[in-house]
Amino acid sequence: MCLQVKDIVSIRLSHCRAERAASEGQYHLAALHYRSCLEAAERREDPQAVRFFALRLADCYVQMGLSAKAQAFTELAGYAPMRAIRRDGDASADTALP
Secondary structure, eight states: OHHHHHHHHHHHHHHHHHHHHHHTTOHHHHHHHHHHHHHHHHHTTOHHHHHHHHHHHHHHHHHTTOHHHHHHHHHHTTOSSOEEEOTTSOEEEEEEOO
16 A cells, blocks of 8 residues: 555656656656656556556647657547647547647
8 A cells, every 4th residue: 555655646746847847848858757757657547547658648749749759649548530639638529749
């Protein structure tokens, strides 16, 4: 139980660092922290968290102009066509990316 709590705390800290980096336009740093969160979510076998962090990573890669990587993480999240991700994490169907 204690190990799970520690893992959740580390995920939350990485998530906060990623959000801050993304808000400052430091997408490479945000991607690093989101990747850490994604790996922790995969270890925890938490599909909702995996989807959330995969979409956040996709957004970072879109911002960096790395569409192939963005597409891979969008597909990991279970979305067929890649869609723009708003800051609140929701995908918008009317803003589909090429």
